[in-house]
Amino acid sequence: MxxxxxxxxxxxxxxxxxxxxxxxxxxxxxxxxxxxxxxxxxxxxxxxxxxxxxxxxxxxxxxxxxxxxxxxxxxxxxxxxxxxxxxxxxxxxxxxxxxxxxxxxxxxxxxxxxxxxxxxxxxxxxxxxxxxxxxxxxxxxxxxxxxxxxxxxxxxxxxxxxxxxxxxxxxxxxxxxxxxxxxxxxxxxxxxxxxxxxxxxxxxxxxxxxxxxxxxxxxxxxxxxxVAPLKLSTSIGWFMAAAGSLFTVYTILGTLLWGQTARGWASLMAVLCLLSSMQFLMLGALGAYLGRLYDQSKGxxxxxxxxxxCTGDRPVEPLRGLGWGHRNS
The missing domain is CATH 3.90.550.10 (Spore Coat Polysaccharide Biosynthesis Protein SpsA; Chain A)
Structure with a gap:
């Protein structure tokens, strides 16, 4: 050999x-x-x-x-x-x-x-x-x-x-x-x-x-x-929850104390779009990890x-079944 x-x-x-x-x-x-x-x-x-x-x-x-x-x-x-x-x-x-x-x-x-x-x-x-x-x-x-x-x-x-x-x-x-x-x-x-x-x-x-x-x-x-992308979803969730809570308090105070109603479809739609985009972003991160697990599970x-x-009699060993087929010439 x-x-x-x-x-x-x-x-x-x-x-x-x-x-x-x-x-x-x-x-x-x-x-x-x-x-x-x-x-x-x-x-x-x-x-x-x-x-x-x-x-x-x-x-x-x-x-x-x-x-x-x-x-x-x-x-x-x-x-x-x-x-x-x-x-x-x-x-x-x-x-x-x-x-x-x-x-x-x-x-x-x-x-x-x-x-x-x-x-x-x-x-x-x-x-x-x-x-x-x-x-x-x-x-x-x-x-x-x-x-x-x-x-x-x-x-x-x-x-x-x-x-x-x-x-x-x-x-x-x-x-x-x-x-x-x-x-x-x-x-x-x-x-x-x-x-x-x-x-x-x-x-x-x-x-x-x-x-x-x-x-x-x-x-x-x-x-x-x-796993930082997954951890990021938790951080964003807490941030958005805090922002939503503050906006709710502002709306209630404006209605009860100052007689104001929440104004502005633009601001409302902006918040909805922001929330939706964050949700899809985090779903994409989850999908990336699930996709890796799916590919790996197929084996x-x-x-x-x-x-x-190659030239001559050269022993070539496969990589533990990860992929194989060969011909010496």
């Missing part, structure tokens, strides 16, 4: 045909310079271009490369989970294929892990190639998340990080479907050390996170690591793998 690689590089890919060759070149150069055993696990998350063909050819040419094809598009976090379930390294680098996070930082990360870190996460000092709106919303998201969660999730840090095999085993044992992997790793704890770096613009291709997906990702993070696989293509 082949020995366990010292390092695994795991990269989920969706329509990355333009950047994948350069990604493999740079990752390969880093691994060649380091020496030792290594592997690169690429996950095709239901791409509609030639990403899978590029992966398959690379796997046929380089025994270090393992190409994983999913049955359909599952999303970044589940595609990453599939790659993590297949990798065999003692230490695992999580990175996107767009090269915004430089693979050349791997030796520095390994040095920090040699010093006793369980997780070395990249913390962005600057973010090139991103507009003001993206930077502002990211800043608000991370600050809000840190305030309402009991888990300390680092600011300005994505999924780009190096984790130990022990941390990975704990991570993949978590069966939740709506995954926020950077938060799940933070929840595990241990010694987690930042590595400050400057994030670059995409080398090629376009962002796979439009505004709609960003909102969904933020909602998964908030509902997965905090379906987190992802479905069509095949795993």
């Amino acid at each position: 082949p020995s366990q690689p010292a390092v695994s590089v795991v990269a989920p890919c969706f329509n990355e045909e333009a950047v994948l060759p350069e990604f493999l070149r740079r990752v390969g150069a880093v691994l060649d310079a380091m020496g030792g055993s290594s592997e690169v696990v690429l996950v095709d998350d239901g791409s509609r271009d030639t990403t899978w063909e590029v992966m398959s050819k690379a796997a046929a040419d380089d025994p270090r490369i393992v190409a994983v094809q999913l049955m359909r598009n599952h999303g970044h976090q589940l595609a990453l989970t599939a790659g993590l379930s297949v990798c065999r390294g003692e230490r695992i680098l999580i990175i996107d294929a767009d090269l915004q996070d430089p693979p050349e930082l791997l030796p520095d990360m390994l040095a920090l892990m040699d010093g006793g870190a369980d997780v070395v996460y990249g913390q962005r000092r600057t973010r090139e190639g991103e507009g003001l709106f993206k930077k502002l919303t990211a800043r608000v998201f991370y600050r809000t998340l840190s305030r309402i969660t009991e888990v300390e999730i680092p600011h300005d840090a994505g999924d780009f990080r190096l984790i130990s095999r022990e941390v990975l085993d704990l991570l993949i044992s978590m069966p939740e479907r709506h995954r926020f992997i950077r938060g799940m790793i933070a929840w595990i704890g241990g010694r987690q050390v930042p590595l400050i770096y400057d994030r670059k613009a995409r080398v090629a291709g376009e962002s796979k996170y439009p505004f709609r997906k960003m909102v969904k990702f933020a909602a998964d993070a908030l509902t997965g690591f905090s 379906r696989p987190l992802y479905m793998i069509r095949e795993v293509t």
